[in-house]
Amino acid sequence: MTELTNFFGPGKHLVGTLSVPAPETQRPVGFILLNAGVISRIGPHRINVKLASALAARGFASLRFDLSAQGDSLQPRAAIPFLEQAVADVRAAMDHMQRTVGVDHFIIAGLCSGAHHATSTAVADERVVGVWMYDTFHYPTAKTPVYYYTERLRREGLRAMVPWFSKLLRGRALRPVAATPESQEYWQATPPRAQYGAMLQRLVRRGTKIFVVHSGSFLDAYSYAGQFLDGFRDYLRPGDIRSDFFPEFDHTLTSVEAQQRVIRDICGWAEDVGPAQAGATRG
Amino acid sequence: MFGVYHPADSKSPTHSVLLCHPFGQEGIRVHRLYRVFAERLARAGVPTLRFDYYATGDSAGDDREGNLHGWVDDIMTASAELKRRSRAPLMTWMGARLGGTLVALAASRTPPDRIVMWEPVLHGPAYLDATVTHRGEAPEAIGFALGKELIEELERVRVSELPVVRTRSVVAAAAADTDAAALVSNWRAAGADSALVVFDYRFNWTADEAMNTPIVPPPALALMLPLLEQLPA
Numbered sequence: 001m002t003e004l005t006n007f008f009g010p011g012k013h014l015v016g017t018l019s020v021p022a023p024e025t026q027r028p029v030g031f032i033l034l035n036a037g038v039i040s041r042i043g044p045h046r047i048n049v050k051l052a053s054a055l056a057a058r059g060f061a062s063l064r065f066d067l068s069a070q071g072d073s074l075q076p077r078a079a080i081p082f083l084e085q086a087v088a089d090v091r092a093a094m095d096h097m098q099r100t101v102g103v104d105h106f107i108i109a110g111l112c113s114g115a116h117h118a119t120s121t122a123v124a125d126e127r128v129v130g131v132w133m134y135d136t137f138h139y140p141t142a143k144t145p146v147y148y149y150t151e152r153l154r155r156e157g158l159r160a161m162v163p164w165f166s167k168l169l170r171g172r173a174l175r176p177v178a179a180t181p182e183s184q185e186y187w188q189a190t191p192p193r194a195q196y197g198a199m200l201q202r203l204v205r206r207g208t209k210i211f212v213v214h215s216g217s218f219l220d221a222y223s224y225a226g227q228f229l230d231g232f233r234d235y236l237r238p239g240d241i242r243s244d245f246f247p248e249f250d251h252t253l254t255s256v257e258a259q260q261r262v263i264r265d266i267c268g269w270a271e272d273v274g275p276a277q278a279g280a281t282r283g
Numbered sequence: 284m285f286g287v288y289h290p291a292d293s294k295s296p297t298h299s300v301l302l303c304h305p306f307g308q309e310g311i312r313v314h315r316l317y318r319v320f321a322e323r324l325a326r327a328g329v330p331t332l333r334f335d336y337y338a339t340g341d342s343a344g345d346d347r348e349g350n351l352h353g354w355v356d357d358i359m360t361a362s363a364e365l366k367r368r369s370r371a372p373l374m375t376w377m378g379a380r381l382g383g384t385l386v387a388l389a390a391s392r393t394p395p396d397r398i399v400m401w402e403p404v405l406h407g408p409a410y411l412d413a414t415v416t417h418r419g420e421a422p423e424a425i426g427f428a429l430g431k432e433l434i435e436e437l438e439r440v441r442v443s444e445l446p447v448v449r450t451r452s453v454v455a456a457a458a459a460d461t462d463a464a465a466l467v468s469n470w471r472a473a474g475a476d477s478a479l480v481v482f483d484y485r486f487n488w489t490a491d492e493a494m495n496t497p498i499v500p501p502p503a504l505a506l507m508l509p510l511l512e513q514l515p516a
Contacts, residue, residue: 040315
């Protein structure tokens with residue numbers, strides 16, 4: 001693996017580290033690894049550095065980079081709204097990889113806010129053939145509070161039920177939390193379910209592979225395996241996307257075991273993501 | 284090894300600053316703060332280099348390959364690079380937490396003109412107790428795998444074991460930090476020019492997310508920037 005850090009982008013204001021596998025092993029799909037919140041491009045606990053190394057060993061080139069003004073990147077010359085700038089930055093990262101490494105198709109991997117930027121970019125740019133998201137927006141279902149309190153009961157005993165009884169008295173016991181469009185995931189408002197579902201459906205129909213992973217850090221809003229698909233039953237069919245749930249993992253993948261599991265799963269999943277999918281199911 | 288050089292606005296700077304990172308989660312936490320230090324110092328005419336030791340940050344290497352003696356070598360390499368680029372005659376090495384400890388270890392070998400240590404790690408076993416989240420065959424510290432060699436080196440870190448640094452040194456630490464006071468006292472007793480700056484602001488070094496905790500706290504800027512902008516005495 002060769003690694004090179006430099007400036008790129010239209011204003012040469014973005015900083016990224018390119019990890020390139022041995023030329024004879026390089027695959028036609030590259031990875032873009034994004035910031036998680038305000039953490040620099042190395043990611044929480046250096047996860048992006050570790051992932052880049054594992055990907056290169058399997059023939060995937062990657063670019064981990066800092067969005068405008070984050071990490072080591074500078075401010076762009078002309079200001080546009082942050083979320084639009086993020087998409088422009090990711091597209092510039094893909095341009096950079098296309099030019100320097102020669103890959104034309106991309107998988108974007110993002111944790112937390114990075115997951116949101118990944119899908120926004122995928123919608124805007126057909127070069128994106130895969131999206132991996134960790135702890136993206138939460139869309140609770142009617143089952144979410146049931147699993148949540150069951151899990152708390154298991155962990156904490158009967159005292160976990162005090163808030164539930166209180167809600168029961170107020171007739172709100174089974175109302176999902178954080179399901180409103182007004183709720184915030186980091187600095188981005190959660191899109192309405194219909195809007196997000198239609199967006200996922202559009203990506204799936206285009207042939208973009210989607211892999212969603214949720215941790216156990218927000219059990220009140222995401223509490224059981226299959227919740228993601230349950231939440232988008234009107235938009236996705238079983239098998240359209242892969243959705244995993246690890247209640248024992250936290251939001252920033254603090255345990256090394258969690259990091260290794262996630263890296264292994266991404267590498268395995270990516271084997272099946274490629275330009276061949278793009279267009280094959282388009283329609 | 285990855286580093287970012289911030290050239291000074293001034294054409295012939297008199298001194299430069301080398302910023303040395305803490306380890307692990309503490310290193311992640313100070314990334315933004317160090318960038319702000321570097322940008323403001325550069326604007327004030329002080330060229331600055333911040334860098335990642337081998338096996339940390341954006342530098343090459345597996346987590347488990349990092350160790351104190353290797354990181355001391357990295358400080359030497361970074362210092363030489365800063366000297367070559369800035370051509371400034373004087374240099375300060377600044378390090379927070381384990382970065383401060385490493386700065387002291389490196390300065391005992393080849394001292395710069397001044398070192399500044401912010402809450403240096405001066406008792407390795409206590410540091411390990413506070414940060415090691417998983418022990419056994421594959422130990423880890425808040426999401427970073429630890430090599431056996433690093434653990435052994437950290438277990439030996441004690442105020443009494445740290446070699447005397449003969450160059451000017453400034454240690455910024457809380458009034459209650461008896462190890463920091465002992466270090467300055469030891470070094471002074473050995474004839475070194477060492478000063479303790481009481482800094483009671485409690486920076487949350489290991490918060491696992493930046494949300495709800497300041498990542499660039501104004502008190503840290505107010506303390507460090509004037510200190511680092513000064514010419515090493």
